[in-house]
Amino acid sequence: MSQYRVLIDANDEKGIVYKVSTIFFNYGLNILSNNEFVDYENNKFFMRSVVDGDVDLFQLHKSLLEILPKNSSLDVIEPKKKNIIIMATKEIHAIGDILIRHEAGELDANILAVISNYDKLESIVNKFDIPYITISHENLEREEHENKIIECISKYKDVDYIVLAKYMRILTPKFVETFKDKIINIHHSFLPAFIGANPYKQAYERGVKIIGATAHFVNNNLDEGPIIAQEIIHVDHAYSWKDMQSSGRDVEKVVLSRALKLALEDRIFVYANKTVIF
Amino acid sequence: MSQYRVLIDANDEKGIVYKVSTIFFNYGLNILSNNEFVDYENNKFFMRSVVDGDVDLFQLHKSLLEILPKNSSLDVIEPKKKNIIIMATKEIHAIGDILIRHEAGELDANILAVISNYDKLESIVNKFDIPYITISHENLEREEHENKIIECISKYKDVDYIVLAKYMRILTPKFVETFKDKIINIHHSFLPAFIGANPYKQAYERGVKIIGATAHFVNNNLDEGPIIAQEIIHVDHAYSWKDMQSSGRDVEKVVLSRALKLALEDRIFVYANKTVIF
């Protein structure tokens, strides 16, 4: 008996649940969990079912595709470790949290490599027997630098996600396009507030009473990709912007790890620059 | 076209979703939202579907019952205002919040009456043109007092819920049994901590850094019924127990109203002294 995740992203039509559950029934599959969402405004249907049974995966996929509306997106996935590459710069908290979770066996992922534009995190990453590749951006045009990174990543097969664990450089549209819907970023603010540089300083100067962090997929518009998870903490007047940054880091690492876990469990659908999360 | 809420509480069997969605499809019903949960440990299946269409309610109920496992619990409900009776003592915050929400049209409920053992809240309740009945407990045995309340309530037809909005007297098993699964209480603590009298004072003396409130159905064991909703706020050493009580009231009213809303929308299933909430 195997377990499968069935992911459906379709135009909404009457009877989809009926048709899908009929196929599950005919294939003798047991439904372990079932989530559905209909966005009536956009006439969109989303479904994530976890089923178990003993089936020909190819046949099941084919049968489901036959009954789904045209242009539906369908995935039938056997859960397994996903391959991720982490990009970072100098800060340790976000990548450190992922390394510890990975070591604890909490993350259903293989960390193929860590790529950074500095060598600062090399010793900590190496402690965990994960390859660390420094690709300095110094004396390079932005595109040259990214080409080197793309070349480096291309050596790894089947990269499922690229996790930006406080990678502090702006990505070009070309880079984003190369890894479309695969790049997860942690933004050190409660988006869409304080887009851009040094959000903690911006937050401090605005005198906010709450600071937050946002994990999101990266698209071509900086800080404007689909939001996966957000969290906040309360601050007060006694926080300098350095204090806000320090407290903010605790939120950042929690939110990034939460988003990564959702991605690894195939719980995120992206559409209309938003996410549906089951 | 009408809207219906279909509520199923059954022993889990393979194919329930298939069978139920087949019936929905055959009746030409459109699924607006669908929630399912399987408790494998206890082999229990729960489903809440909101559907719309044009059906014979009696026939739909019958068809569904035929395909469900034996001893299933099934409700097919046309959404309408539920009838509630509020019981209170002297504090205004919890009942006040319900009155304002009711006035704002936020609550899908008719407030039939407010019953209290004091007359303190009479003027505020009367402002909202809701009957206020004082049934003093003075010089009465507990059971005598409750019999008067039961008699009072029995004059109202189709009472869906009795909301204890800081009703500060312990109910006898007889009273609870009379209105089984219909009594919603707000307990001024984060249950199961600080069961019993004056939880804020207990919390203060224990030096906790968080206080909370719990909305729950009432069963025969005081403060031990199924939990519907909980919320907390942070406190510190500078809070006296009176301060904790005052801040706690803000949490109490929020949690009670949240629980009441869930009940009015038929989103709560009760089993094994717990709740499943869709």
Next chain:
Amino acid sequence: MSQYRVLIDANDEKGIVYKVSTIFFNYGLNILSNNEFVDYENNKFFMRSVVDGDVDLFQLHKSLLEILPKNSSLDVIEPKKKNIIIMATKEIHAIGDILIRHEAGELDANILAVISNYDKLESIVNKFDIPYITISHENLEREEHENKIIECISKYKDVDYIVLAKYMRILTPKFVETFKDKIINIHHSFLPAFIGANPYKQAYERGVKIIGATAHFVNNNLDEGPIIAQEIIHVDHAYSWKDMQSSGRDVEKVVLSRALKLALEDRIFVYANKTVIF
């Protein structure tokens, strides 16, 4: 024995605490609570002391002023009910919460009047025996309308705060200037995100996972005054913008009441478009 609140906003100098506490000691005052904050970046000192004793208020004020740096701001206040005027439009939740708290004796305030551009809330406000004045904006230039409101407010003496409990019209600089640092607004978003019209719709379209509310003083730049309090709740993809609005209202009322309470207790200092809150 009386209680006094001493509020000091001064340029920072060595020895202020020493000099102030020397005066308290010499006057035989007992310090009930003491809060200080120094903003080193701006060289600013803030202090709020609650003291009790039996003094000549005028003398105490004079003595303190003598030892404080030049251009210091000093208030010595005997706690008493503050006078507030509420402005609202059509929504009941924020004003309703204030009315109930007022009725419960929780607010150290006299509500002198409610002013609205609609008559929708008249019946609920009148239930609480508070004057309700409808000043319609129809067929009036913005300034004409505001002049009528200013005229109406000017009939009341000693107005301490004007509370905008979801007053949905933009105020002109003239109005804001007339009641400088006296206007408290609740903004239905987590500022500075979603400034401007219909923030819940903006939030929905951006696909955020958290929505919030911000209470702030009003200055000439819409939505950009000093922030007093903020709070948030989590939402998900299943929330329509109407759902977000509905949930958001629960946050709005909590945050506005929290900010009002801080103001009534003289706990807020304003400077550099920020607040220091003790």
Next chain:
Amino acid sequence: MSQYRVLIDANDEKGIVYKVSTIFFNYGLNILSNNEFVDYENNKFFMRSVVDGDVDLFQLHKSLLEILPKNSSLDVIEPKKKNIIIMATKEIHAIGDILIRHEAGELDANILAVISNYDKLESIVNKFDIPYITISHENLEREEHENKIIECISKYKDVDYIVLAKYMRILTPKFVETFKDKIINIHHSFLPAFIGANPYKQAYERGVKIIGATAHFVNNNLDEGPIIAQEIIHVDHAYSWKDMQSSGRDVEKVVLSRALKLALEDRIFVYANKTVIF
């Protein structure tokens, strides 16, 4: 110019602030931050001042002691790294978080050693070049086992805190007495709920909607020492107790690190089985 933390725990008397600030003034000290709290019920005064200047520490201490009420507790501390020993069992999340923070330079502490009753965490701890000592409890009486641990700890000088990062064995009164007010524990529940074994299972069975964690000093009554910090997360019916445990771990590590940071910054006063935290 040096910075000092002045910590006062005294019986409350009129004029303490005056007298202390007079001494600061006379010594030419600048007050960087100042926190005071008076517990009127117990007639207790607490103060934490951070001052800078150039003084004879011994003289300052002496001068302060002269003006403080009898039996006052006074500390004048030059901030420096504190020495901590971590005790753990098998779980990695709490100790992992501390190791990463330590590596990031966030903790003002030297980690002298990690002691565990299993060798499971040895490889991860060794990655950080910290001594790991396995002291198995197998075939040992509880006291024998603890004596070995006490002996091991006694080899280290000036141990400021012992951090129980999910050390899963109950400590005897003798052990607790040996390190009085020095042992910080993370309890995997929102104390005082679910005292004792397997709180997540207890929480699951009770059907709570919130789970939490509590960092506290350890005293002789298990789980009943002074609370330092608490935090919670929301859960629902779909969480198995294993899910609760997994989510709970994220809270545990955050709360333990927060409590440790407060201790390292000398921000915690303990009295009456409670904490005052500045």
